[in-house]
Amino acid sequence: MTARPPSHRKSEPEPTTLPVPPPAPAERRKSPGRERPGTSAVAPRPREDPGGRDVRAARPLDGGDRERLLAGSHHEPHALLGAHPVRDGVAFRTLRPYARAVTVLADGVRAELHDDGDGLFSGVLPLREVPAYTLLVRYGDASAESGASAAEADELEAGDPYRFLPALGDLDLHLIGEGRHEELWKALGARPMTHQGVTGTRFTVWAPNARGVRIAGDFNYWDGTSLPMRSLGSTGVWELFVPGIGEGALYKFDITRPDGSHTLRADPMARRTEVPPATASIVTESHHVWRDEEWLAHRADRPVHEAPFSVYEVHLASWRPGLTYRQLASQLPAYVRDLGFTHVELMPVAEHPFGGSWGYQVTGFYAPTSRMGTPDDFRYLVDALHRAGIGVLVDWVPAHFPKDEWALARFDGRPLYEHADPQRAEHPDWGTLEFDYGRTEVRNFLVANAVYWCEEFHIDGLRVDAVASMLYLDYSREEGQWSPNERGGRENLDAVAFLQEMNATVYRRCPGVVTVAEESTAWNGVTRATHVVGPDGFGGLGFGLKWNMGWMHDSLDYVAKEPVHRKYHHGEMTFSMVYAYSENYVLPISHDEVVHGKRALVSKMPGDWWQQRANDRAYLGFMWAHPGKQLLFMGQEFAQGAEWSEGHGPDWWLLDPSYAAAADHQGVRDLVRDLNAVYGRTPALWERDTAPEGFSWVDGGAAEDNVFAFLRFDAAGAPLLAVSHFSPVVRHDYRLGVPEEFSAWTEVLNTDAARYGGGDVLNPEPVKPESVGAHGRPASLQLTLPPLATIWLRPV
Known part of the structure; x- marks a missing residue:
């Protein structure tokens, strides 16, 4: 496999090229005939709402808070933005770059906030408690001085993300901190939901080294200034519930690194992505109704090693080039069933930027590649295979990931998913990075990912790629390029523990699923139970099957000889x-044996x-x-x-x-x-x-x-x-x-x-x-x- 160079195309435009953002799908455009407030200049006198209550100036932000908020490095923007009770009422503050005016709308209340500069608007209303409210944001200018008509003004109504409590619970945070959240995809990433009676999307991301994180997307013109996220304690998790955002929205995380610089990153937990070479994440939900109950009910009737198991390996994108997942569903199951194979094994379907990697350099571990359709379209294909009586295995690649600047590499400005030691991080063969299996959150990311494919897509087995490269500290490394483990050996003890945990978790949660190791050495106990200790002192790795690479090499070498020899x-x-x-064992004649000469x-x-x-x-x-x-x-x-x-x-x-x-x-x-x-x-x-x-x-x-x-x-x-x-x-x-x-x-x-x-x-x-x-x-x-x-x- 060869490394993919970083992408040259970005999904998002530069936020400074146009002064006014387009209407956001999360906000509702007001009709041209609606009454509009006046200009948004800083007023020397109190403003009044229709109920006759003064809109007093709010207490100015502390200089440090203001600077950090505008720089995207504030860990608790909810303490500054939103609505908060104060001595003489309720203080409102919002950050809306490019806006000319912001008005608070509540039951019986319509009050225009003061313009504090730099996109900040604030004011204090004489209210006894914080009401349910929305914000009316005007980007155009409908003032008499401007000569613009009301219809020409760009006026949008939006919910305020900073009036909501955290949408992620303490138990989720506890499990994430322990590295034991087996349904991590339900806690991190972008999840449409109803929160405090309001529909929107909860965004969460793990970035413990970040000074701040903001959300940039097609709903805010890829300028994350208006959507800083809050840090949830010491967990390294950042969270923000954004009302009005739903399925189909494009987004990334604007991360402020420890040195103050910014990086725009795709969501590591994104469940849908743009079609490469575009790289944005997409908010998504599943609406697929499964019809494979009978298959799942009997999948675990017989242990795999005691059952017929004949596998047809497929590269979906090239089996019949140009077909979508749903088109494949109308052809592939019938073809495989006619030939009598019991299973298909799909080369990696997780999102990858470079098609020439065949999917083995993954950037979107939780997203089926969008080249052939949506995640639900992929579910439809798996469903069709099951209803044809065919099991589905997918190639899973937890051994490494590419260095693309918008993906996992140095995600929050420092080594995070990769090992902090450059010798341990760099994969010598493929120009990629190896995961830090010793970090609990990284191990959790991968273990939950294995469960995710089995539970969310009804996958029947995971063929784990390049296991040998994970198991040995000296894999493809010369003397002096690696350091022994604490036992003095060359085994990667962190990787061993990760593989054991992954297998044990998958087998416990997903009856009838099989894990298959592509392991090319004589490691003892690849398919031995994790609790059974071998003569080498290690428990088994816990795989169900292992590719027999020795049989493959020896037998192919034999048949390539002339009969006389x-x-x-x-x-x-x-x-x-x-x-x-x-x-x-599995006897594999795989894609690797019919390429590259x-x-x-x-x-x-x-x-x-x-x-x-x-x-x-x-x-x-x-x-x-x-x-x-x-x-x-x-x-x-x-x-x-x-x-x-x-x-x-x-x-x-x-x-x-x-x-x-x-x-x-x-x-x-x-x-x-x-x-x-x-x-x-x-x-x-x-x-x-x-x-x-x-x-x-x-x-x-x-x-x-x-x-x-x-x-x-x-x-x-x-x-x-x-x-x-x-x-x-x-x-x-x-x-x-x-x-x-x-x-x-x-x-x-x-x-x-x-x-x-x-x-x-x-x-x-x-x-x-x-x-x-x-x-x-x-x-x-x-x-x-x-x-x-x-x-x-x-x-x-």
């Missing part, structure tokens, strides 16, 4: 069984086009029979010869009947469909994937013949015989030992069948065992082994 590499295909039960799966195979396809089919048959679940990346199901490109996706034209070689590609796709079909109805291939009793070699040493033969068993002991033959010759009367208690075996799959594009060398009739001992068994079969093919047989 394969006997010298025979052990590369059998070595996986030495450690097959050390973890709960690695060639597509079929193109890795030696020989001419016929041999390449035959090798491909034999390899898929071997993969589906091997212990472990399986994953196949899109395009490989029909033997696409070109590498994948996120720009145009799979070469669907290869399946067009008008294409001369379409049958070759259709044959491989038909094989994948049949592999999944036979796999799904054969418990021997999945029920005991993680139990040694579910596997037995028949002949794992036939290097000269390039043959691998083994038995798989279900929980009741019923077997399936799998034989893979990686030589381009037919072997007749090939003897293999089998259990003696069965009277005949029948071929249930043969990758050399003509309908798959093979030579149709089959074992068409049931094969009866002979009382001839072979491979340590009292009975044996004599089979015909097709060239470059895998066959499956089971007793009848």
